[in-house]
Amino acid sequence: MSQSLEITNLNVNIGDKRIIKDFNLTIPKGEVHAIMGPNGTGKSTLAKALAGHPDYEITSGEVLMDGESILDLEVDERSRAGLFLAFQYPMEIPGVTIANFIRAAKNARLPDGEDLNAPAYYKELYEKMDALKIDRKFTSRSVNEGFSGGEKKRCEILQMAMLEPKYAVLDETDSGLDIDALKIVSEGVNALRGGNLGALVITHYQRLLNYIIPDQVHVMYDGRIVKSGDKSLAEELERKGYDWIKEITETAA
Amino acid sequence: METETGLANPIEQAFQNHIDGLDTAPAWWTEFKRQSFEVYANMPMPTRRDEHWRFSDRSRLETIEGFSFDDSHSATISHKYSEWSNIASSETAALTFVDDQLAEASPLPEDFLQAGVIWLPLAEAIQSHGDLLKDYFMKQAADLGSEKFAQLHAAFVKSGALLYIPKGVEIENPFAVFNWSSLSNGTIFPHTLVIAEENSKASLVEFHGSIGENPALSCGVTHLFAGVGSKIDYTLVQNFNEQTLGFQINSNVAGRDSQIDMHSVILGCQQYRSETHGQVKGARAHVDMRSMALTEANQEIDQRTLQTHAAPNATSNLLFKNALMGESKTIFSGLIKVDDKAQQTDAYQTNRNLLLNRTAEANSLPGLEIEANDVKCSHGATTSEIDEEEIFYMLARGIPKPVAQELVVYGFFEEVLDRIVDDTLAESARQMIRSKFHH
Incomplete structure (x- = not known):
């Protein structure tokens, strides 16, 4: 069984509009891949479609996680199977504390009738919050309510650390972050890197990739990957700008 | 009001038995009850044209005399009900009533007794503190549509709690009142009266619930009086079974510089009508009223509120939240009235409804009547999935x-x-x- 997240000939529509076009990408477990691309090219659509958002219709193609198709799984089943999406715009959930929210997510992973060991849970939660420099007082704050951009993104990484996914898709985790928050979030992601995690980092800017060094960089344009390379591709893209991608894509076509 | 056969109808007979059972009560009390019953009997039921009953299902109102008002042969209380009452942890004192009979009373700590605090079941207070009750008992009009039911309450009420906090006395831990209903087709008339004198402070939590699944009628009244600079915090949790018909008539009076916080948690009853009148009578008072209701099946929770401002520089804040499941229905009707003397009033009224099922029905009727020209008032109502x-x-x-x-x-x-x-x-x-x- 191949240990990878394997996306093959994926096509995704929003309404009647085809956004993701014959998309192919394989992320072996243990690697971090980055997708870069201009706005409106389908990066976030890819992320939401992988997670199973009902507004994003997968018209054809396949997504295998460690050899098993996830496309017939419900959104929550995909998550419990080991797929994690860090949201570009995390939702606020008034009145639901971070501690209770993550606890509900962890409980959902236990067999029926079993409950989380509360002291062990809080120990783990506090350790991971400390590592992400999230004040422990946040456990009793409502999920994302009144959080700054940086706090929301750190909270996403905290959830990822607590849920220990096999594969993670990080959708513009750098957007809205100042340099300090960017470093903390990156350290958080880097701490989770290793043989048990495959990650796809979606970003508009090369800046994030100075902190999360990718094994591979893919450039996305108009719903498909048009160029792949190592981390130097991100630097080249930063120098030449997205017009360069437009040019090479249109020349190729 | 006699029937053709010359026999009194059941509720009249029950009322007569109720009065006969009060042989040791002072004369003013029985007279007050007789008058209340007469007003009740002569007052028509609310009609469809009555604005205060808009959207309400009135069909069950017509059937209330089908409940048993006869309390002459109530079951004796043989149980210890403290186990039923561990839902709150009152550390000051608690009263537990089952079918309007006192089941348990935890004593008021000696130092509060010495300080002049009065904490008594109503039946005892009538004997020992008649003058106080004459000044405060049922002195607030039920002006949101349920006057008939307030009169019914006054006619049949026999249990309840009186809490009197003298000037300057502050009590941190809450008092607690538990009202349980158990008899089939039984009726209970919970009454809570809190009087906080100048610069005093107290809190009281109240629970209404059913033992078993028998249908019943509960017709309750809560009146709070906050004297100058005093603070009252009051919570009512209502979790009757879903066969019960409930009325709850609340009124609070906030004196100068006082603060009243009133919270309601409404879960039970087949049909529940709650009326709450927050009255700002003194300058710089603050009244906060919050409610939550979770409805399911064919429950109907019908809430009417009024915030009146008769004094300047005061604030009142109302937040009523409902979440609806099944085919249930909620009605929120709220009015803020600010009279011309109440300048620099801040008054807010918010109703939020969360529909968990599209066939549930949330009705919202917010309103403002403002005669002062320098005020901040707003009302908002939202219903969303x-x-x-x-x-x-x-x-x-x-x-x-x-x-x-x-x-x-x-x-x-x-x-x-x-x-x-x-x-x-x-x-x-x-x-x-x-x-x-x-x-």
Whole structure:
């Protein structure tokens, strides 16, 4: 069984509009891949479609996680199977504390009738919050309510650390972050890197990739990957700008 | 009011028995009850044309005399009911009533007794503190549509709690009142009267519930009087079974520089009518009224509120939140009235309804009547379904949809629940909410 997240000939529509076009990408477990691309090219659509958002219709193609198709799984089943999406715009959930929210997510992973060991849970939660420099007082704050951009993104990484996914898709985790928050979030992601995690980092800017060094960089344009390379591709893209991608894509076509 | 056969109808007979049973009560009390019953009997039932009953299902009102008002042969209380009352952790003192009979009373600590605090079951207070009751008992008009039921309450009330806090006395831990209903077709008339004198402070939590599944009628009244500079915090948790018909008539009077916080958690009853009048009578008073209701099946929760400002520089804030499941129905009708003397009033009224099922029905009738020219007043009402993006976010964390919806509802109510002074009661209320999702 191949240990990878394997996306093959994926096509995704929003309404009647085809956004993701014959998309192919394989992320072996243990690697971090980055997708870069201009706005409106389908990066976030890819992320939401992988997670199973009902507004994003997968018209054809396949997504295998460690050899098993996830496309017939419900959104929550995909998550419990080991797929994690860090949201570009995390939702606020008034009145639901971070501690209770993550606890509900962890409980959902236990067999029926079993409950989380509360002291062990809080120990783990506090350790991971400390590592992400999230004040422990946040456990009793409502999920994302009144959080700054940086706090929301750190909270996403905290959830990822607590849920220990096999594969993670990080959708513009750098957007809205100042340099300090960017470093903390990156350290958080880097701490989770290793043989048990495959990650796809979606970003508009090369800046994030100075902190999360990718094994591979893919450039996305108009719903498909048009160029792949190592981390130097991100630097080249930063120098030449997205017009360069437009040019090479249109020349190729 | 005699029937053709010359026999009194059942409610008249029951009232006569009730009065006969009060042989040791002072004359003013029985006279007051006779007058109340007469007013009740002569007052017509609310009609469809009555604005205060708009949207309400009035069909059950016509049947209330089918309940048993006869209290002459109530079951004797043989149980210790303290185990029923561990839903709150009152550390000051508690009174437990079952079918309007005193089942348990924990004594008032000696130092409070010495300080002049009065904490008594109503039946005792009538004997020992008649003058106080003459000044305060049922002195607030039921002006939101239920006057007939307030008169019914006055006619039959026999149990309840009187809490009197003398000038300057502050009591941190809440008092507690438990009212249980158990008899089939029985009636209870819970009454709570809190009088806080100048610069005093007290809190009281009250629970209304059913033992078993018998249908019953509850017709309750709560009146709070906050003297100059005093503070009253009051919570009512209503969790009757879903065969019960309930009326609850609340009124509070806030004196100068006083503060009244009133919280309601409404879960039970087939049909529940609640009226709350917050009256700002003194300058710089603050009145905060919060309510949450979770409805299911064919429950109807009907709430009418009035905030009146008769003094300047005061604030009142009202937040009523409902979450509706099944084919249930809620009605919120609220009015803010600011008279011309009440300049620099801040008054807010918010009703939020969360529809968990499209066939549920939330009605909202907010209103303002402002005669002063220098005020800040607003009212807002929203009815919405759960945000699908919020649910998607939770699903994407592996939380199954029913659990996600529950979490959203718990979160929705926290604005009310986290204000409850008694942590045990707040946690009990959360458990009761949870059990509405899992029965």
